[in-house]
Each structure stands twice: as C-alpha cells, then as structure tokens.
Amino acid sequence: MTAFIIKRLGFAVVTLFAVLSLVFFIVRILPGDPAMVILGDQASAASIAALRQKLGLDQPLLVQYLNFLVGAIRGDWGVSMVSGRPVIGEVLSVLPSTIELTLVSLFLGVILGVPAGVWAAVNRNRIPDVVTRIVSLLGLSAPAFVSGIVLLLIFAIALQWFPVISSGQDTSFSGRLRDLALPAVNLALIMAAYVTRVTRSAMLEVLGQDYVRTARAKGVPAGVVIWRHAMRNCLIPVITVIGLYLGILIGNSVLTEIVFNRPGLGKLIVGALTQRDYTMLQGMIVIYTLIVVLVNLITDLAYGLVDPRVQYR
Amino acid sequence: MMASPVKVSQMADVASAPVLSIKDLTVRFGQYEAVKGISFNVAQGETVALVGESGSGKSVTALSIMRLLPESAFLGGEIHLSGQDMMSLREADLRAMRGGQAGMIFQEPMTSLNPVLTVGFQVSEAFRYHGDYSQSEADAEALRLFERVRIPDGKKRFGQYPHTFSGGMRQRIMIAMALACRPRLLIADEPTTALDVTVQAEILNLLADLQRETNTAVLFITHDMGVVAEVADRVVVMRYGKVVEDRTVEDLFAEPGHDYTRQLLSAVPRLGDMRGENAPRRFGSPTPHTERLGPGNNSGGTSRSKPAALSVERLTTRFPVRGGILGRVNGYVHAVENVSFTVAPNETLSLVGESGCGKSTTGRSILRLVEPTAGAVRFDGQDLLSTSGAALQEARRRIQMIFQDPFGSLDPRQTVGSAIAEPILVHGHRTGAEARDRVAHLMERVGLSAGHASRFPHEFSGGQRQRICIARALALEPSFIIADEAVSALDVSIKAQVIDLLLDLQEEFGLSYLFISHDMAIVERVSHRVAVMLLGRIVEIGPRSAVIENPQHPYTRKLLAAVPIPDPSLRRIKSTGARQVDELKSPIRPLGYTPTPQRFHEVTPGHFVEEI
Numbered sequence: 001m002t003a004f005i006i007k008r009l010g011f012a013v014v015t016l017f018a019v020l021s022l023v024f025f026i027v028r029i030l031p032g033d034p035a036m037v038i039l040g041d042q043a044s045a046a047s048i049a050a051l052r053q054k055l056g057l058d059q060p061l062l063v064q065y066l067n068f069l070v071g072a073i074r075g076d077w078g079v080s081m082v083s084g085r086p087v088i089g090e091v092l093s094v095l096p097s098t099i100e101l102t103l104v105s106l107f108l109g110v111i112l113g114v115p116a117g118v119w120a121a122v123n124r125n126r127i128p129d130v131v132t133r134i135v136s137l138l139g140l141s142a143p144a145f146v147s148g149i150v151l152l153l154i155f156a157i158a159l160q161w162f163p164v165i166s167s168g169q170d171t172s173f174s175g176r177l178r179d180l181a182l183p184a185v186n187l188a189l190i191m192a193a194y195v196t197r198v199t200r201s202a203m204l205e206v207l208g209q210d211y212v213r214t215a216r217a218k219g220v221p222a223g224v225v226i227w228r229h230a231m232r233n234c235l236i237p238v239i240t241v242i243g244l245y246l247g248i249l250i251g252n253s254v255l256t257e258i259v260f261n262r263p264g265l266g267k268l269i270v271g272a273l274t275q276r277d278y279t280m281l282q283g284m285i286v287i288y289t290l291i292v293v294l295v296n297l298i299t300d301l302a303y304g305l306v307d308p309r310v311q312y313r
Numbered sequence: 314m315m316a317s318p319v320k321v322s323q324m325a326d327v328a329s330a331p332v333l334s335i336k337d338l339t340v341r342f343g344q345y346e347a348v349k350g351i352s353f354n355v356a357q358g359e360t361v362a363l364v365g366e367s368g369s370g371k372s373v374t375a376l377s378i379m380r381l382l383p384e385s386a387f388l389g390g391e392i393h394l395s396g397q398d399m400m401s402l403r404e405a406d407l408r409a410m411r412g413g414q415a416g417m418i419f420q421e422p423m424t425s426l427n428p429v430l431t432v433g434f435q436v437s438e439a440f441r442y443h444g445d446y447s448q449s450e451a452d453a454e455a456l457r458l459f460e461r462v463r464i465p466d467g468k469k470r471f472g473q474y475p476h477t478f479s480g481g482m483r484q485r486i487m488i489a490m491a492l493a494c495r496p497r498l499l500i501a502d503e504p505t506t507a508l509d510v511t512v513q514a515e516i517l518n519l520l521a522d523l524q525r526e527t528n529t530a531v532l533f534i535t536h537d538m539g540v541v542a543e544v545a546d547r548v549v550v551m552r553y554g555k556v557v558e559d560r561t562v563e564d565l566f567a568e569p570g571h572d573y574t575r576q577l578l579s580a581v582p583r584l585g586d587m588r589g590e591n592a593p594r595r596f597g598s599p600t601p602h603t604e605r606l607g608p609g610n611n612s613g614g615t616s617r618s619k620p621a622a623l624s625v626e627r628l629t630t631r632f633p634v635r636g637g638i639l640g641r642v643n644g645y646v647h648a649v650e651n652v653s654f655t656v657a658p659n660e661t662l663s664l665v666g667e668s669g670c671g672k673s674t675t676g677r678s679i680l681r682l683v684e685p686t687a688g689a690v691r692f693d694g695q696d697l698l699s700t701s702g703a704a705l706q707e708a709r710r711r712i713q714m715i716f717q718d719p720f721g722s723l724d725p726r727q728t729v730g731s732a733i734a735e736p737i738l739v740h741g742h743r744t745g746a747e748a749r750d751r752v753a754h755l756m757e758r759v760g761l762s763a764g765h766a767s768r769f770p771h772e773f774s775g776g777q778r779q780r781i782c783i784a785r786a787l788a789l790e791p792s793f794i795i796a797d798e799a800v801s802a803l804d805v806s807i808k809a810q811v812i813d814l815l816l817d818l819q820e821e822f823g824l825s826y827l828f829i830s831h832d833m834a835i836v837e838r839v840s841h842r843v844a845v846m847l848l849g850r851i852v853e854i855g856p857r858s859a860v861i862e863n864p865q866h867p868y869t870r871k872l873l874a875a876v877p878i879p880d881p882s883l884r885r886i887k888s889t890g891a892r893q894v895d896e897l898k899s900p901i902r903p904l905g906y907t908p909t910p911q912r913f914h915e916v917t918p919g920h921f922v923e924e925i
Binding site for chain 1: 379381404408409410411412413416417419421424425426427428429430438439442443474476487490491493
C-alpha cells in the first residue's frame with residue numbers, strides 16, 4: 001500500500017512535469033507579446049523592452065524554461081502580471097474557500113444522491129423510480145449558472161434567508177455557513193443528480209447478483225440485504241463517478257463563484273484569462289493538475305477500502 | 314387432506330408428514346409457463362434428486378419453494394414446508410423459513426458469496442437472523458461449522474474474503490451457511506456442477522455425512538445422472554416443466570419407465586463402458602438433419618505409423634507474477650512445463666486434468682494464442698513457434714479451435730452465416746457467392762438448416778450454437794482441430810449428439826483432434842490416446858484403454874476413482890469420518906526455479922508414466 005502510494009506520487013511528479021512543460025510552451029506560442037499586453041498599445045518601445053527584461057522575456061527560450069522549472073520546484077511561480085503579487089500567494093489565499101465549497105457540496109450530493117438512487121432501484125419502474133429519474137435529469141441538464149440564479153431569486157431575494165453576495169466578509173461560523181449555503185446547494189444538486197443515476201444502475205445490477213440471492217435464501221431482512229450486502233458492492237462505480245465528477249464540480253464552481261460573487265479559484269482563473277495574466281494562468285493550471293492527480297489517487301485508494309479484492313501494485 | 318395451515322409448535326406431531334410437499338405447482342413468467350403443475354414430496358432424511366436438462370424448470374421449482382423468484386413470476390398450486398403453507402406466508406414469516414426451515418446451496422460457488430464481506434461474517438449472519446444469538450455467540454457457532462464442513466485452518470480463514478478460497482472451499486462455506494440453523498430441508502441446486510471431479514467427490518461425501526448426522530431432507534437438483542446414482546434415494550425427472558417420472562433410484566436405473574428417461578440414461582457415457590475397445594464409439598443418438606449412421610465403431614483407424622500430424626516437443630509456457638514498487642517479476646506461473654506429445658493423422662488425443670492444470674494453456678500455446686516460453690510445435694514440417702507472418706497464418710488456417718462457451722464465442726450482432734463465412738473471406742481465395750455456397754454446405758453438414766444462415770446466435774439453442782462453432786472451424790478445411798471443453802457446457806443428450814458429430818467429421822475428413830476435457834467418461838468415449846496433466850506437466854500418457862483401464866500414476870487413479878458412476882448399485886459414497894481435504898497445489902514458483910526433470914517409465918508399449 002505504501003509502495004503503491006509512493007509509486008503513484010512518482011507518476012504525479014511526472015504528470016506535473018509534463019503539464020508544466022506543455023503550459024510553458026503553449027503560453028510562448030500564443031500570439032501577442034505579454035509585455036505589450038500589460039503596457040497597452042500606446043507604450044513606448046523603451047518601456048516595453050524594460051518590462052521584457054524585468055520579466056525575463058529577453059532571454060533565450062531554453063533559459064526561460066529552465067528558470068521556470070527551477071522556480072516551480074522551489075514554490076516560486078512568478079508574480080502576477082496584473083497585480084504584481086506572487087502567484088502562489090494569490091492562489092493559496094482563495095484555495096481554502098474553493099475546497100470548502102467543493103467538499104461541502106460533494107458531501108451533500110452523496111448524502112442526497114445515494115439514498116435516492118437506492119430508493120429508485122428498489123422500486124424499479126414504479127413511481128419513486130420515475131420521480132427520481134425525472135428530478136435527476138433536471139439536475140443534469142440545468143447549467144450551474146441557471147440553477148444558481150433560480151436559487152438566488154427564491155432564497156436570497158424573495159425569502160431573504162441567505163445573502164445575495166457570498167463575499168466572505170462575515171468570518172464567524174454561522175456567517176460562513178450562511179455564505180456557503182446557496183453556492184453549496186447549487187453544486188450539490190448537480191452532484192446528487194449524477195450520484196443518483198449511477199447508484200441506481202449499480203444497485204440494479206448488484207441486486208441481480210447470485211450473492212444477493214444467497215443472502216435472501218439465508219433469511220436476511222431486505223434492509224440488511226440492501227445496505228450491508230449490496231451497498232458496498234455498488235460503491236465502486238459510485239466512487240468512480242464521484243472522482244470523475246470532482247473535475248466537473250470544480251468547473252461548475254467557477255460559474256457558481258461568479259453567480260454568487262464568492263472568492264475562489266474560479267473567479268481568479270476567469271480574471272487571469274480576461275487580463276491575459278500568463279504567469280497567473282500557469283500557476284492555476286499547475287494547481288488544477290495537482291488537484292486532479294490527488295483526487296485520482298484518493299479514488300484509487302478508496303477502491304481498496306471498499307473492495308478487498310483490489311490489490312495495490 | 315385439509316389445507317389448513319399448521320403451526321410451527323405442532324410440528325413435532327407431523328414429523329411423519331413430508332418435510333416438503335409440492336402439489337400442482339405452476340410458475341408463469343408472463344405468457345411463458347416454466348412449471349406446469351408438478352407434484353412431489355420429500356420426506357425427512359430422504360434425498361430426492363430433481364433431474365432434467367436446461368429449461369426443464371428444475372431450478373425455477375427450487376426457487377419457488379423458497380419464494381425467491383422475482384415478482385414477475387406468478388405462482389399457482391401448493392407448497393408446504395414443515396407444514397407451513399409457503400404460498401400464504403407474509404414476507405417476515407418467509408424470512409424465518411428461509412435459512413431456518415430450509416437452507417439452499419447454489420451452483421456457482423464463485424459468485425454466490427458476497428465478495429466484500431468476510432466468510433466468517435457471512436456464515437455467522439445466518440445465526441443472527443434466526444434465534445437469539447449475540448455477535449460473539451454467532452461467531453463461535455460459525456467457527457464450529459467451519460470445522461464440521463472441514464475447512465482447514467478454520468480460525469485463520471474465518472476473517473478472510475471469499476476470493477482467497479478455491480471453488481471447493483467456497484462450496485463448503487455455502488454448505489455451512491445453508492446448514493447453520495439445522496434446517497429440515499436442504500435444497501442443493503447443482504452444487505457440484507462447477508467443481509472438479511475430485512472436489513465433487515469430497516463435497517458429495519461431506520453432504521452425505523452431514524445429512525446422516527442431522528437427518529435432513531435433501532432436494533438435490535442436478536443434470537448429472539452419475540451424481541444422481543451416487544446420492545439419491547428417489548428421482549423426480551422433469552421435462553418442459555412437467556414431471557415425467559418419480560420413482561426410487563434403483564427402479565429408475567434398472568427399468569426407466571418413460572421414453573425420455575431412457576433417452577437421458579442412454580446418452581450418459583459411463584466410465585468403463587468402453588472396456589476392451591480401442592477406437593472411439595458414437596452414441597448413436599438421433600441427430601436432426603444428418604444421415605443416421607447408427608451406433609458403430611469409428612472404423613477409420615489411426616495411422617500411428619505415418620508421420621505425426623502434430624508434434625509438441627518440450628513445450629513450456631510461463632506467465633510472470635509481478636510485485637513490488639516497480640512491478641518486477643518475482644515468480645512465474647509454470648502453466649505448461651516441458652510437455653511433449655504427438656498426435657497421429659486421424660487420431661484423437663485427449664488432454665485431461667482438473668482446473669488450473671494447464672490443459673487449456675497447452676491448446677492455446679500450440680496456436681500461439683498465448684506465447685510459449687520454450688519448446689517446439691511441429692506441424693506440416695514447420696516449427697510453429699519460430700514461424701511468423703504468412704506461414705503462421707497458413708498454420709492457423711489448418712489448425713482450428715472450438716471453445717467451451719457457445720454463447721461467448723459467437724458475436725451476438727453477426728448472423729451465423731457471416732460468422733461462418735468470415736474465416737473463408739479473411740483467408741481469401743473465394744468470392745462472396747462461393748463463400749455463401751460453402752456456408753450452406755457446412756451448415757447442412759453439421760446438422761443445421763442452410764436457410765438459418767441469416768439468423769442471429771440468440772435464435773439458436775446451446776447445442777445448435779456449438780454446431781455453428783464447429784461449422785466455422787470447418788470452414789477452412791482444417792486437418793487439425795483443438796476442441797477446448799467443446800461439449801462441457803451442453804446438456805447430456807445434446808452432448809452425445811455433438812460428440813457423434815465430431816466423430817463423424819473425423820471419419821469423413823480425416824481430422825486429428827486434440828480434445829481438452831475434464832470429463833473422464835466423455836474422454837473415454839472419444840479418444841484414441843489420453844494424456845493426464847497435473848500442475849502443468851503430463852504425468853501419464855498412452856493408449857486410451859491402457860490409461861483408463863490400467864492407470865499407473867496415483868493422480869490418474871484418484872481422478873478416475875472420483876468419477877461418479879451412473880449406477881446406484883455401485884455407489885461408493887460412504888462416511889469416512891474426517892476425510893483428508895487436499896487442495897490442488899499451485900504452479901507458481903519463485904524466480905530461478907528449475908523444475909525437477911521428469912523421467913518416464915514405459916508400462917506397456919506406448920503407455921508412459923512419470924516415475925516418482
């Protein structure tokens with residue numbers, strides 16, 4: 001198991017290296033001179049040259065690349081071309097709120113989705129099944145910015161239960177919870193829709209297995225058959241979907257953070273994109289890669305917790 | 314008799330009444346009636362075999378006794394278990410009956426245990442829902458059961474998961490589970506069908522012992538007449554959802570009353586039937602659409618004096634076992650180790666042994682479907698292991714394979730005509746029209762109607778599909794066929810028909826067969842020569858009559874002794890007390906392992922036995 005983790009972390013380093021290199025060269029291939037972008041069309045040739053020198057853009061490409069790699073390893077991801085502050089600091093300052101949002105919505109989504117999926121599977125082709133299928137289809141098809149706005153209209157504007165802007169000003173626990181409620185629910189509904197569907201189909205398959213028949217033939221009550229005998233067996237596909245969906249969740253968190261005006265990676269990356277903040281973009285891509293690699297590792301480890309047949313090698 | 318429900322408390326009074334009584338049972342799935350009004354009883358201490366071929370409704374009957382059929386099944390008639398009316402019980406009361414009054418063992422030990430729960434948990438669970446057991450009491454009871462079903466190292470294995478157990482051990486766990494609460498009825502649905510014969514013998518012994526100790530009634534569902542003769546007191550024969558015969562096992566085997574039973578019995582090969590004969594013999598089963606040749610010897614004698622059709626020399630196939638951080642090879646599965654044999658033109662060599670002995674890998678290595686590690690395979694003057702490209706393709710045209718699973722080896726979305734035509738077109742030489750003619754001819758030859766070429770595999774029965782696979786194998790006019798458990802998945806009567814077809818084809822086209830099988834009785838029927846494999850090596854090889862009638866190697870003897878004989882007067886299952894349970898050893902060896910060289914001793918001309 002330890003050997004497996006070390007090996008996977010080794011793969012992660014290789015993946016990160018590849019992503020870093022790819023990002024570096026793509027950014028250089030893109031048309032447009034960053035110095036000119038930062039200073040604008042009107043800047044003098046002298047000031048552009050000065051900025052190029054300051055950013056290291058006048059050096060040969062290979063030197064820039066090596067500097068970039070060494071910096072990345074040492075945690076120096078450069079300074080934002082827009083704000084002038086270190087990229088790593090900017091990222092780390094908003095990372096916790098994105099992680100908070102993602103984890104809470106993941107948790108809510110699983111808590112809602114798994115029982116709903118089981119309920120639908122057990123009542124296959126009856127009313128509960130039809131209802132869950134329609135509701136989860138709605139969850140799958142509504143874009144995060146639409147459902148977010150609907151939530152805002154109802155709970156923040158009409159009912160005024162939650163703030164319209166989840167800016168994170170109120171740092172007390174209840175204040176943070178109020179800030180988090182609507183964005184988290186917004187993401188959780190989409191998550192729950194995915195989890196419901198995969199749980200339903202996995203449960204239907206497991207309920208047809210021989211060992212479920214064995215358990216029933218032993219006289220095990222129906223509830224125990226479902227939750228103890230069948231549930232763990234259908235967790236593998238559920239975990240797979242959760243792992244895959246975390247990527248989409250982070251993508252949707254971009255939209256959610258903008259709709260609810262909440263600080264986070266999403267807002268940062270959109271800002272960097274519109275302002276052509278190359279160094280910031282490089283840093284963001286590294287962070288996203290790191291998150292995806294870690295999520296995959298955790299997913300693989302979770303398989304082993306659920307299924308004793310999984311071997312780590 | 315009044316159909317008034319009997320209370321469990323009154324059960325002592327009705328001890329003489331049958332434990333299970335089925336009357337006019339019907340089971341319907343939509344329009345399809347799977348069971349059409351059957352009646353029979355099972356008394357205490359009695360073993361009743363429910364016999365029939367696939368689709369006869371025997372498993373559906375078993376599941377309906379426990380009321381375990383899906384909701385789409387409509388039940389009619391009466392089922393009384395321990396005096397309780399199973400048709401009118403509510404779900405909660407049914408649960409008390411399941412596991413409490415009747416235990417059940419299923420066919421597939423590989424899939425019948427929950428892979429994510431420990432075996433100890435699964436056995437002790439049986440106690441927890443029947444009676445007042447605490448967790449530790451249930452565990453202690455379960456551990457005692459592990460001893461009773463003779464699982465070695467019970468204490469250590471209690472907390473392990475099913476995938477670490479062999480098929481036979483898993484079936485013991487199933488038995489422990491089914492018998493946990495001392496049920497009055499045990500329903501065993503093909504409990505030994507998926508097991509090797511030596512393991513089957515052990516499990517049948519165990520069941521017989523346990524039944525004697527507890528006086529349980531047993532309903533034993535099987536298609537194997539050999540097993541019936543070994544275990545049953547009474548036999549109920551089912552066909553198309555109806556009971557065609559219900560009598561004691563002695564009477565049934567002595568003078569079967571119904572045509573179908575007679576047909577079923579005549580289709581069963583008995584080990585020892587072929588005593589004194591050298592050539593294979595047809596069953597003489599009526600085969601649809603083919604000319605009837607009637608029973609008779611396969612007169613086309615082999616030509617052992619001519620050069621061999623295929624000669625395998627020191628064939629070795631090993632699979633690496635990897636481990637550690639870098640996935641380094643730290644051992645090898647010695648699947649096939651230094652195997653040599655020859656097959657003469659027009660001859661059948663059977664390769665027998667139990668699962669994991671390497672017989673299938675040998676077949677695949679010959680065609681290089683798995684890549685052998687060393688050795689030589691000479692065919693048509695070439696070494697197949699050193700050829701490649703066109704020469705290998707040509708060899709693969711001349712050597713064809715037939716596999717066990719006629720469902721899995723046909724593409725469900727391809728018409729059978731195009732499945733048969735595909736090899737013809739792939740290997741070129743023919744136009745579409747010529748290929749169509751050839752397909753029609755082949756289908757007629759294997760006993761199918763040429764008009765069915767445009768149908769899809771699901772429209773055919775298992776036996777018909779195996780005929781299609783045979784037609785496909787014949788499409789390229791091969792001279793050598795490797796049949797890997799080609800008839801193992803088929804019902805007895807179908808099995809006999811397909812064997813007859815293979816023998817006819819051998820005579821007609823002068824084919825040589827490498828017949829890979831675990832079924833000794835079938836092997837005796839089809840082969841000229843037999844090779845016995847154990848742990849990747851041949852331990853005994855020779856003319857069929859020599860190997861089967863005069864086995865020399867202890868493993869060959871054990872294998873032959875374990876084959877159930879379809880004759881109740883020769884019943885050998887007897888209580889042997891704590892019988893030795895031996896698990897097949899593993900062919901996994903560490904790196905750098907050099908197999909000990911084998912030396913053979915020639916018993917009679919051509920009959921070689923490994924010297925131990």
